[in-house]
Amino acid sequence: MIEFGHFSLCLAWILACSGCIYGAVLGCRASSSSQVELTRRAIIATSVALAMSLVGLGYGFVTNDYTVQYVWQYSNRDMPWIYKITAIWGGMDGSMLLWCFLVSMFCALVALSSTRYPRPLRPWLYSFLNSSTLFFTTITLYLTNPFRYVKSFVGSDGRGLNPLLQNEYMAIHPPTLYLGFTGLAIPYAFCMAALASGHMSNDWIRLTRRWTLVAWTFLTAGIVLGGHWAYLELGWGGFWAWDPVENASFLPWLTATAFLHSVMVQERKGMLKIWNIFLVVLTYSLTVFGTFLTRSGIVQSVHAFASTDIGWVFLTYLVAIALVAIGLIAFRFSELKPSRAIESILSREAVFLLNNLVLLSICFAVLWGVMFPVFSEAFTGQKQTVGIPFFNRVNIPLFLALIFLMGIGPSIAWRRSSPKQLIRSFALPFVGAFLVATALVWAGITQFYPVLSYAICFFVLMTILSEVQRGLRAQSGATHSSVWSPSNVISLARRHRVKYGAHIIHFGVLIMTVAITASMAHKIEREFTLAPGERFVVGRFALELSEFHEEEKANYSAVQAHVNVRSLKDNSIIEVLAPELRFYPRNKETTTEVALRMGQREDLYLILAGVDESGAKASLKVFINPLQVWLWYGAIIMVLGGIVVAMPVARVAGLHKVEMVGAEQAV
Amino acid sequence: MSSSIVLSIFLVLGVAAFLAGAFSQPVRAVEGMSYNSDGLMALYDSKERSLRAIKDLELDYSMNKISPEEYERSRQELSLEVAGILEEINSHERH
Numbered sequence: 199m200i201e202f203g204h205f206s207l208c209l210a211w212i213l214a215c216s217g218c219i220y221g222a223v224l225g226c227r228a229s230s231s232s233q234v235e236l237t238r239r240a241i242i243a244t245s246v247a248l249a250m251s252l253v254g255l256g257y258g259f260v261t262n263d264y265t266v267q268y269v270w271q272y273s274n275r276d277m278p279w280i281y282k283i284t285a286i287w288g289g290m291d292g293s294m295l296l297w298c299f300l301v302s303m304f305c306a307l308v309a310l311s312s313t314r315y316p317r318p319l320r321p322w323l324y325s326f327l328n329s330s331t332l333f334f335t336t337i338t339l340y341l342t343n344p345f346r347y348v349k350s351f352v353g354s355d356g357r358g359l360n361p362l363l364q365n366e367y368m369a370i371h372p373p374t375l376y377l378g379f380t381g382l383a384i385p386y387a388f389c390m391a392a393l394a395s396g397h398m399s400n401d402w403i404r405l406t407r408r409w410t411l412v413a414w415t416f417l418t419a420g421i422v423l424g425g426h427w428a429y430l431e432l433g434w435g436g437f438w439a440w441d442p443v444e445n446a447s448f449l450p451w452l453t454a455t456a457f458l459h460s461v462m463v464q465e466r467k468g469m470l471k472i473w474n475i476f477l478v479v480l481t482y483s484l485t486v487f488g489t490f491l492t493r494s495g496i497v498q499s500v501h502a503f504a505s506t507d508i509g510w511v512f513l514t515y516l517v518a519i520a521l522v523a524i525g526l527i528a529f530r531f532s533e534l535k536p537s538r539a540i541e542s543i544l545s546r547e548a549v550f551l552l553n554n555l556v557l558l559s560i561c562f563a564v565l566w567g568v569m570f571p572v573f574s575e576a577f578t579g580q581k582q583t584v585g586i587p588f589f590n591r592v593n594i595p596l597f598l599a600l601i602f603l604m605g606i607g608p609s610i611a612w613r614r615s616s617p618k619q620l621i622r623s624f625a626l627p628f629v630g631a632f633l634v635a636t637a638l639v640w641a642g643i644t645q646f647y648p649v650l651s652y653a654i655c656f657f658v659l660m661t662i663l664s665e666v667q668r669g670l671r672a673q674s675g676a677t678h679s680s681v682w683s684p685s686n687v688i689s690l691a692r693r694h695r696v697k698y699g700a701h702i703i704h705f706g707v708l709i710m711t712v713a714i715t716a717s718m719a720h721k722i723e724r725e726f727t728l729a730p731g732e733r734f735v736v737g738r739f740a741l742e743l744s745e746f747h748e749e750e751k752a753n754y755s756a757v758q759a760h761v762n763v764r765s766l767k768d769n770s771i772i773e774v775l776a777p778e779l780r781f782y783p784r785n786k787e788t789t790t791e792v793a794l795r796m797g798q799r800e801d802l803y804l805i806l807a808g809v810d811e812s813g814a815k816a817s818l819k820v821f822i823n824p825l826q827v828w829l830w831y832g833a834i835i836m837v838l839g840g841i842v843v844a845m846p847v848a849r850v851a852g853l854h855k856v857e858m859v860g861a862e863q864a865v
Numbered sequence: 866m867s868s869s870i871v872l873s874i875f876l877v878l879g880v881a882a883f884l885a886g887a888f889s890q891p892v893r894a895v896e897g898m899s900y901n902s903d904g905l906m907a908l909y910d911s912k913e914r915s916l917r918a919i920k921d922l923e924l925d926y927s928m929n930k931i932s933p934e935e936y937e938r939s940r941q942e943l944s945l946e947v948a949g950i951l952e953e954i955n956s957h958e959r960h
Contacts, residue, residue: 672928
């Protein structure tokens with residue numbers, strides 16, 4: 199099966215290579231439908247071949263085939279079967295193969311739905327889709343091939359997966375994140391195909407927006423799942439440490455978000471054409487850059503793969519992407535002139551432009567922080583890193599500005615608005631936000647940013663509610679139904695699915711912002727040592743160590759501390775927490791397993807930092823993270839909003855056409 | 866090893882048959898989204914944008930985001946714009 203996996207990878211490379219070249223040739227000259235169809239089918243066949251390749255590698259893991267170096271490195275006989283499957287992407291070689299498959303899968307999905315796409319666009323689209331698959335398949339086949347055999351006999355068992363990766367989240371976080379990354383190859387292919395073919399109509403923008411949303415939703419889910427995993431597994435009480443690899447996933451998310459806003463301006467006004475192309479290319483480049491960061495060893499991170507010398511390949515590809523994009527923009531420059539200009543600073547398009555500038559500023563600040571060690575080493579010979587305080591200091595004001603704009607943008611009219619109208623729209627939310635800020639200060643919260651953050655969140659919440667209410671009123675006026683009747687609500691949601699889907703996303707962002715603010719500003723962290731029977735008071739809890747417990751599992755041994763969590767109010771036991779210290783003998787690694795009491799008000803997060811030599815005392819570390827659970831709720835709401843906006847609904851599309859005809863007849 | 870060879874042969878045959886199907890199947894006609902020429906395509910895009918702007922304007926007005934005067938002024942401008950585009954499309958199609 200390993201040979202079959204390797205053969206399938208080779209076949210996929212041949213198909214992607216020929217599809218890429220043939221598509222470009224067909225794009226340059228008149229070609230028959232059969233030839234274009236052949237290129238389309240090559241994309242689908244590439245995806246099937248890569249799926250077979252992945253199956254071949256998976257079979258090696260499941261059957262403990264330790265003659266394969268990659269299987270030997272990342273698996274052993276004691277590992278549960280689920281971790282043997284997840285070990286496929288536990289190392290660089292396998293993760294690249296998964297990446298290839300996911301890129302090709304997205305390309306195949308586009309190819310399957312592409313027969314209705316404009317004829318001039320298709321050969322170029324297929325060529326650029328194949329080019330992404332080809333690049334990653336080339337790397338996998340020639341530089342990080344997971345099908346290599348071990349050079350000499352290494353024993354009858356493997357080394358095993360890193361203990362930190364032996365976690366259920368390993369099954370879902372990397373694939374979801376990769377789906378987000380790889381999905382962003384599709385907007386890039388559409389954009390380049392539109393430029394190359396000269397088919398610069400609204401079609402490519404519409405198609406690109408949908409695919410960007412799909413990728414964006416996966417990327418959002420992947421980033422948050424990564425944060426949740428880090429929170430549960432790494433044992434430092436937080437979920438985001440501005441680590442270079444975390445940042446690498448965040449950078450394309452920022453630019454994709456910027457694109458999703460600015461593309462609306464292009465759809466309506468025919469403006470920002472070059473800007474949108476820039477954002478699409480930048481987003482794709484940042485996904486490649488993220489892969490480069492994670493796999494080149496250029497930056498230090500707990501998430502990074504081992505250092506390799508494949509960095510130059512990624513850099514070459516990045517330069518090629520930039521050169522092709524610049525060349526095509528220059529070639530089509532005359533067709534990219536804006537149809538009109540922004541009519542007023544008091545308009546939704548102006549706010550969207552401002553939102554883009556803030557998002558790009560955050561992107562630049564994060565990129566600067568990530569690359570600073572590399573630049574400092576290049577210029578001074580010493581590697582200097584920037585830590586969490588730098589990222590927080592720069593990004594907190596920018597994020598708050600972004601949240602504020604999130605309240606302004608949807609509530610302001612397109613084209614132009616009058617100051618009088620703005621005062622009418624925003625007076626009440628402003629007063630509400632001011633009252634919230636005053637109440638917080640009066641309650642003893644005097645730090646500037648938390649108060650500002652809560653006030654802005656309240657302001658935005660009021661604008662969202664006001665938008666919904668105004669929409670329902672307008673709808674009920676047209677349909678003569680009562681404002682809050684279910685039929686009126688459903689009808690409004692269906693007619694303006696994208697608009698209200700975006701409100702759902704914004705609502706999720708608000709909840710996350712409140713949770714992040716609370717967990718940053720009001721977090722409690724304590725370290726202490728307890729003998730059995732002793733207690734330690736933290737927040738509204740008393741922690742009492744009751745006993746130690748040792749256990750042996752197939753691939754690790756563990757020491758558990760049983761800690762009674764008592765309420766300070768009545769001294770009753772609310773919960774028994776059991777933080778663990780695990781020792782993995784094969785990897786010679788010790789890890790901590792967090793014990794967590796999740797609550798709507800706060801999380802009680804307990805770590806067993808160590809046990810003294812006599813085995814009589816435990817060193818414990820506790821965090822009280824206020825409103826932490828709401829961060830995950832907010833993320834779920836965001837993802838649901840993303841699904842609502844991205845899902846294709848035929849009836850709504852039909853409705854859109856009817857409305858367009860109606861508008862035309864009215865004119 | 867032998868199972869790998871058999872599976873590889875099946876894969877190659879399957880892929881070859883699938884690719885060959887491109888020359889045997891009638892390809893469906895391109896629907897809706899293609900236009901006769903680039904000039905006409907741009908006009909249709911402009912028409913769609915202007916109609917969408919009217920739709921947005923109606924929505925903004927119904928949600929009380931713009932004043933009646935601003936609504937009338939913008940509606941007048943956009944209507945003239947659409948009329949001009951429709952006229953251009955008609956003349957383009959006549960030729």
